[in-house]
Amino acid sequence: MNDKPILFMVLSRFPYPLEKGDKLRAFHQIKSLSEHFRIVLCCMTEIAVEEKAFQEVNRYCHEIHTFQLTKAGLLWQAALTFLTNKPFQVAYFYRYRHFRKIRQLLQQHKPNHIFCQLLRMAEYVKDYHLCPKTIDYMDALSKGMERRIATEPWYKSWFFSVEFKRLVRYERAIFDYFEHKVIISKQDLQFIHHPKRNDIVVIPNGVDESFFEFPATEKKYDLLFTGNFSYPPNIEGACYLIHEILPLLKKRGFNVSVLLSGAAPHSRVLSLASDRVFVSGWVDDIRESYAQSRIFVAPMFIGTGLQNKLLEAMAMGLPCITTSLANNALGATDGENILLAEQTEVFVEKIVVFLTQKGMFDEIGNKGQLFVKHNYSWSYQNEKLVKLLV
Structure with a gap:
């Protein structure tokens, strides 16, 4: 009008x-x-x-x-x-x-x-x-x-x-x-x-309500990391996941599959592809990547701000493992609706927990989804902005 x-x-x-x-x-x-x-x-x-x-x-x-x-x-x-x-x-x-x-x-x-x-x-x-x-x-x-x-x-x-x-x-x-x-x-x-x-x-940022309603899909990948892969913190996170975490998981007997899904993958990210690591590049609907994966791992050691990738993964019900740096802006609770790790060995240990303990897998995933739904919907966050501008 x-x-x-x-x-x-x-x-x-x-x-x-x-x-x-x-x-x-x-x-x-x-x-x-x-x-x-x-x-x-x-x-x-x-x-x-x-x-x-x-x-x-x-x-x-x-x-x-x-x-x-x-x-x-x-x-x-x-x-x-x-x-x-x-x-x-x-x-x-x-x-x-x-x-x-x-x-x-x-x-x-x-x-x-x-x-x-x-x-x-x-x-x-x-x-x-x-x-x-x-x-x-x-x-x-x-x-x-x-x-x-x-x-x-x-x-x-x-x-x-x-x-x-x-x-x-x-x-x-x-x-x-x-x-x-x-x-x-x-x-x-x-x-x-x-x-x-x-x-x-x-x-804060929010999550589109459609992330909470995406239909169940067959799981193809054990681990997922998403983001714009021309962005240095995401490049470093992807390299850390593949070069540091995966070898230790393999030593423990877990030959997991990994999906790296996101736009504009840098040459360093493209070089990570193998028979167990899939680099998708841009996807029209990122929800498909979340739906096809079991566990979300975000080893973010540099960067600022609230990570949309964590909001989206939690909204889709994926149990998430990340660093305290990434979680500081999010405000989730370690051991309740997210798991935190700072060292490679701790990342590996917590991934193994999710791979082997279905009760913990389901509990963290469900509580993470509720946490995001109650605190980070776009409609709720944008109400604050409207009040400021009107």
């Missing part, structure tokens, strides 16, 4: 298909917010948006504007970044010509509220003061950079060190440009270095 207020949203990626966490979060937010707002959506994109994807999002929007990011522009912006203190990822997504167009759209639509996903898009709207603005930090990106300093080779670690320091400053500086701030987890909130960080509203 035309009497709805206008919400102007700026995103660093087109929010479909849902192979990345920021796209998944944005898509479900758009679905919920469209009931209360006319949404004018502005998205950066590196590739042409397919018609099917455009139409999937367009049904929830008043207007959609996409802005192409070219490699030539990236090189120029990267060069300019060395002369400033802005993070490289802010420069990556910024183009002055796109800034001018977005400013024209703001003047044209005169929105009632601006919603900016991720600090990398803040430069486009931070100086517009004719309506309230909300920024979704999502994760403490600086903390993610800091964790990668120790895991990257020396010839890359200098970059992550520089980016870490710039992100700390930028996360603090951008805070005061926005009337409202949201973030995915309390854990990430604590890593935003601003004296008023407790004003940030924690709004």
